[in-house]
Amino acid sequence: MSPRKREADAATGMLPFDAPAAPPTPRVRRVFLGWDRPPLAAAAEWLLREREADLGELLIALPGGRARRRLGELLARGATAGWRPPRLVTQGELVDELLQLERPAAGRLARTLAWRHALEALPARDLERIARGATERRDTEARLRLADTVRTLHGLLAPEGLDFDALVDAGSGPEQEDERSRWAALARAQATYREVLAREDLVDPHEGRRAAIDAGRIRRDRDVVLVGVADMNHLLARTLAELDERATALVAAPAELADGFDAAGRLFPAFWSTRDVPLDVERWHVEEKPSDQADRISTLLAGWSERYAAEEITIGLADDEVAPYLERRLRAAGARMRNAAGTPLVRTRPYRVLAAAARFLERRGFPELATLVRHPDLAPLVADEDAKRDPAEVLDRYHEEHLPHGPSEDWPGAPADTRGVRELHERLVALLGALAGKRKAELGAWAEATRELLGTVYGAAPLDPEVEDERVLAGAITRLAEGIEELAAVPAGLVGGKLLAHEALALLLRQLRGASVAPAPARPEEPTVEALGWLELALDDAPALVVAGFNEGRVPESVQGDAFLPDALRTKLGLPDNDARLARDVYATTVLLSARPDAALVTGRRARDGDPLVPSRIAFHAPEDEVAERVRRFLPPETRPEPARDEGADPVAPLPRLRETPRVDRMSVTSFGDYLTSPYLFYLRRVLRLRTRDDSARELDPLRFGNFGHAVLQAFGESEVRDSPLADVIEDFLSQKADDLARATFGKTPLPAVALQLEQLKYRLRRFAQVQAWRAAKGWRVQAVEWRPDEGVPFDVDGEAIRITGRIDRIDVHPDEGWAILDYKTSEAGADPAKTARGRDGTWRNLQLPLYRLLAEPLARQHGLEGTPQVGYVTIAREAEDIAFKLVDGWTDADFEDAYSAAADVVRKVRRGEFFELGGYVPSEPVLRALFGEGLLHRPAEGGVA
Amino acid sequence: MSASPHRLILASAGTGKTYQLSGRFLALLFAGVEPERILATTFTRKAAGEILDRVLRRLVDASAGAGALRALNQQLEAEGVAPVDAARCTELLAELVRGLHRFRIRTLDAFFVHLARVFALELALPPEWRILDEDEDKVLRRDSISDALARAERDEVIELLRALQKSGASKAIERTLLATVDEGRSAFLDSHAAAWDRVSAPDGLDDERLAQALEDLETMELPRTRGGKGPEAKTWIRARDELIEAVRAETWVQMVDKGILKKILEGETTYSSQDITQHHMDVLLPLLAHARHEILSEVQRQNAATLAWLDRFEAAYAERKDLDGGLVFDDLPRALAPLDGVPLAASGFDLWFRLDGRVDHLLLDEFQDTAPSQWRVLEPLAEEIVSDGTGERSFFCVGDVKQSIYAWRSGEPRLLAEMPERFRHLPDATELSQSWRSSQVVLSTVDLVFQRIGDNAAFEGQRSYRDAARKWQEDYRPHIAARELPGAAWLLEARPPHDDEDPDVPTLELAAERAAAIASEAPHATIAVLLRRNAHVARMIYLLRQRGLRASSEGGNPLLDSAAVLHALSALHLADHPGDTSAAFHVCTSPLAAILGVGERDALAPAALSRRLRDDLARLGFGELLGTLLPAVHAAEGYGAWDRKRFAQLVDLGYAFDRREELRADAFLAFVRDTPVEDPSSTQVKVMTTHAAKGLEFDAVILPELDLRFLLRDFSVLRRRPVAAKELTGVSCSRSHAVCELDPDELAPMRHEEDVRAVREALCLLYVGLTRAAHRLDIIVRHRKQPRIPGTYAGVLRDALGNGPATEGGVLWHHPESCEAWWPPPPQGEPPAPEDEEPDRLPRFRKPTHPRALPRRSPSAEEGGALLAVEDLLRPRRAGGFTRGTLIHRWLEEVEWLEDFGAGDDELSALGHGIERDEAARREALTAFRAALAGEELQALLTRARQAGADEELEVWRERGFSEIVPDPDGGETLWTGSFDRVVLRRRGGELTGAEVLDYKTDRVAAAGVEARAAFYAPQLAGYRRVLARMTGLAEEAVAATLVFLEPGVVRRLPR
């Protein structure tokens, strides 16, 4: 220890401290396997040699599950038929094989719940000391989160023979009164925790094991062999110590390095943490981003694939982030990366059904409903009988018009509108069965209901494990079933009463979050590259191995600062600390580099999100004179730009179109404006009649806001009060009508933003009432509203008629001033009708108003309306001063004729199929933007005809 | 160490800021300081990475001796550290890289994240919290708005909306409220409620007096023309009528914004060259006072409503984030140093204990970008260090006020300026103005622009702008080139735009032409086109490509710039929305249609395609689904190299997104839209915004987007912060200059401060843009018809450099010392090969021969056949029957032959203790066990005498484990594992003649149900038979397989 370091320790209050009684070093027979070949193969050979075909009474422990499986395979392959296989366990399972617990061990969920009880029982002062603000947090989620944190912390200490009581004195120096009081509070919670478990006849597994060792409840009837177990926790060491000499450790190292291991075959950290690793610089690659690491590995594999079959290669994933990039590259090469991590349960379909159901049951809102019915496993079960309409489409359509909060008893809207969504919801409720109920129940009942739901959704046909999807599905269902079973088994006393369905589901899903479904075994026809996590790599037996993410923080993991156990404290307590982890990983690196002909390490410079990464410091465990060279390798190269000249031009695609264009034999008055703004927009909207759908809105879009306003104004135009000169009367009517219509359309409690929009509309209508009253007072009368000739009116262009269609918002008449055609506008700014219709240079940009006159001809004839009508807008705009009757000043018949000829021009172009110009329109909706090529590096080419 | 260990450095662009910082870092290390005792912070992750790179690179270089070592020693000497030799460098290097985990070089954000993690519970943050992605945060904000709305009284929000829209009634509720949050939240977090209540309105007139004032106005005497003899002045008549109209319409702002009242406000005494008399004042002042009252009341209401809304939103937002366990970066300073509370670092917690060691040396880089809220977290640490008298701890801070372009992220350059005041112990600031980057031509161009910026005509008529520019000029020092480098600089005018053409197009085109010319004369030079806004980046790249230049963007853009990506996104949108025919049309007319197996028919009826995609998504996830399209994208003629590259990046994003448990495609689309993805190629030409160029340098820089106002948009919030390190003392919604002048005590200074801030930042941006160039600057402005200097960047440059008229070639100005051969010397060696556009090199594997991870089977899992019934998977394992079965199996294990079986009940019960702890349950099972053994069929089966034939020796295996690799019919292999309940081997004369495997079944089956169960178990038994045959070497026919149903006491032998 450097003087500075010692000083520092004094400064931070690190006084020499004796960790709880160090575990006795077990007397174990050590066998050195060497590392000139993969340790597992050597171990299998040794075992078979030693025991011949009878390994039946042997208990073999390995560091991880994957090594356990692999040793099983190697033994089976090496043994003669009829041999007696040993019992293979992981190091973590070993203690439970050897110890007999007095009471059943509490599962994870039970422990979390017990901690929750224990924390809740603390005096407020203690609880606040552990987590500020926790006394005020009554919500289940916050409390479970805290309980989980404490459970994890306890689970870190207990296997090492420590508990919170031990930390009160050991966990802090004299200067850390705050730390000490925290540990003391935790120790008080711990006492309750134990009581709570004991009351349910359960025990914390680690504490139960410790008690079993103390009481001598140890099975000594089998020989134990440890394979490659380089470090072990306190409890395991104590257990082994009790076995006397019935344990053998197979050490993956040559006998010359015996000094690096203790009597139990564990690493001496001091020996390993300073050793050089046999890393040849050529075998170390430094790349920029995760995708570059994947490219590098892909290239390495390409070289190896000439010599090795896929199954002879292992990829080590020290950094998970690289995994997806590798998956893609291997898939592109026709191979599979078999990631030992398997498929996370959270990504499997049945988990997602339950997760979506839980969220739906909790909030019962429309977005949750929309997510749930989009689950492809539920959709067919809730679709209407002949599955005519996709449930997603049913909801989208309904959402567009009614913006519902969520499913309710009375779906707003006309019966025809609501039938689809109502029935969909009913079928969903039926499918969810008991879970859909809103009453609380015991966990057991929810467990049963959850099984039933999974049974209904997935039970129709048996699953074939040979089909990958079904295998994963079966695996996921099995895992969920186990979780459900554990849930049902949680003693009622820990749950603290009955729960709602979503709370029970949340508990279930919570405990399964980290679970996964094992990857599919290798298939004969498919080249498969194994991918393993770092911890499994040392024992792997592939002749070729490459490690991705050989970076500091991953290899080794290190702690600098911690909420409970900073590294210095870990060291003091004898917990695994940075030094121990470094030693372990130096050893692992040494083994994996030594034990095979081909090995490579790949280091990244940056994480996916751009965070800078540094190489594993193990890469610098090399002779001092090599270090500079290695550092140079890691430093980014001084890049030189590539020459800018670029030969290949990228293809330019034409604007998307269909080969067959639907015939256009009618055009609405508004569509002319579309064409004049953008012929392509006209093509998409008016010729192909494309729709967009989206259910993210939480308020009316401008179109639907306008429609709603129109509906209110139509009702006004048809009402008794339409010609009233009294603003109050009109205002009352409009306000009442708006409320009635809103209730019919959006229900009793519309979305908050919709309710506000309604208020805003009423605010605007108040002003409208005023201007309308003035108009009525001047003698104008409403003649017709929402008027529409049934088949449109014919419009002759070049001897061929096209039908002009449309609906006129309102036609007014006046005894002296003639008649007027009016269009309601609800856009924010009150548009000027003349400027909207024509550009400054007089060219027509919008033909709606002039064409209305054409449209109104039948009505004019019918009612004897003569002369040139006034045309204009009634702007129901944002600002009060913009709410007005805005009539075009002085259009003469000649102007109308001019407009008709512009319209005829449009018709001709439409007939010629001239659609493929973008014009000046800039769409905002994402799909339309894409069609218009907005933001593309290569904009689509305009031109051509349909 | 030198006299004071602390240092404050003001470093102009290119003057070697990182060099200074790395020098200090090395000095500390050489002085024996442990790396974990040094905390160095900066702002971008890239910069953080570069600091460590620089420290290591200098050591590597110095360890080779020579120049680098000399330079290092010079700097060490300046820092008061004894010189070192190459060997010492090597030694230190080795020590450092073996302890890379000990470095604390971080972004400020990362440092805060670290602190907030370690102290999460003390800070009342959710344990295990995480930083939310941008798109997640967007959703959360929208949700929070809904929540806040649902909780607010309707009238309250209506009031807010009216206030925000100045009495209008907008229908875009969510957008309006979101904008309020986006713009107001940082001010909200950085102020007390009182700060929002600074604006107060003087009293106005009551209705009666207002009516009177209006009447007075109507009868006000107006000045007459012709020396009082002519008619009333027309301008006055119009002005009066407008006033009358404004009072009636209550349009108060218009009232003071023009006409006579405006003149009065500005202190003028005449209007339209006629005196404003006392009579006029008597009539007008009451009206002015009333207008002031109305306007300021309205501002006041808006401020109060905004504050109330932000408060409500913040509560809902905090709840949502808590539920999610997520935070955004902005939350951290607030948690670590709350406005109303003690900063964590000063709260008495032993910070260093939990952080594993005390920080003794603080190195702050890019300090001008620090926000006051961030500084409040750091300040106690800095304070502790600066006031430490031992000389063992040091504070080092470097920045450049001229490069503070992050005010929109609350960066406060005044913190740097005020540093000497704050810490008296600091020595005077060192100013660095010798540039190691740029040629003198570039630097003197910069000088020409900024040395007289205070008098630049572009700020004509804008008092606060002018003030900001003057302040800039005051702090500006001329730049000197440290090295003699060739250089050139031009100010160019683009051609006039055609009718209707976007006026930016000619400047962008000219930029592309200049880039092409530069690339051909200096193929080794790096070139950057710096833009003001992101919007033009893709277009600029396109224009360059048209000229045969490959360009890439720095910092990255979302993937929406590739058609192939957009096609895929439309497909995903369609998956979520089967009724979206426009998405379907987009997909079905794209090259993807072929691989998806759809055609034009599907464009208008896409439900089936939608369903299929949704199903694939649930099955494969986003990454894999998109991955399956990748080969088609490579093969499609409609896609080019760009599409291929971007699509591959989309697939990678898909895999990354799959970590979220999100089923809806919409969420992925939002993620793609909000996630910038870098185009990684190191092309000669880069296109980026000036913001993204910070910290970079290029041989040639082209600036084509300069005809923009200094403020891209008006700010919506005005802020006042008298002390840089302290909270805001005044906040208000923004108003025009004229309105702000109505409140000279509060609003006017706020507006002024905001203007100054904004213009200062605008100038910084220009400074950063110009100083990126090492050798050559091409500054491009739009064509102008009039010579008047506009209030834009272009105006600044025209006034400073030359306003034309332009030469034929469009040159407005060029630096007189520009040289023809302006480029840097070409590097030695081969130029790198152009980037490989081939798909990645992929391995080609042989067919597998000896797969590892063999398929495993276990006979016990074969019940019911190879197919798995979901019902069985769901059945509880441990329910009732399970432990009972285990018990009975355990006891049966004790039975070799019944003749020898004499275990008593107590003994058996004890054996079962570990399986079933309930005594009564054991007893019950034991009774059943005894009853089963008593049955005739079992008696026959388990009695040796009744089993052994003549001369037959029987061997019994009980609970015998097995693990055998058995060849499959399809050529593969399967590892069979499991254990037999009981096996009887028959030998005759020592030779094995037959075997029987027995499997005990404890399910309670009625006698009638036995056949069905036997059929169900048949596949399992077949498995046992197969394995046993393999183990014994017997033919399968010689192996019998037998089911023993204990409860009905029935034995069934499987047919051979």
Ligand code: SF4
């Ligand atoms: S040629 Fe002239 S301008 Fe260019 S570097 Fe030499 S002296 Fe300077």
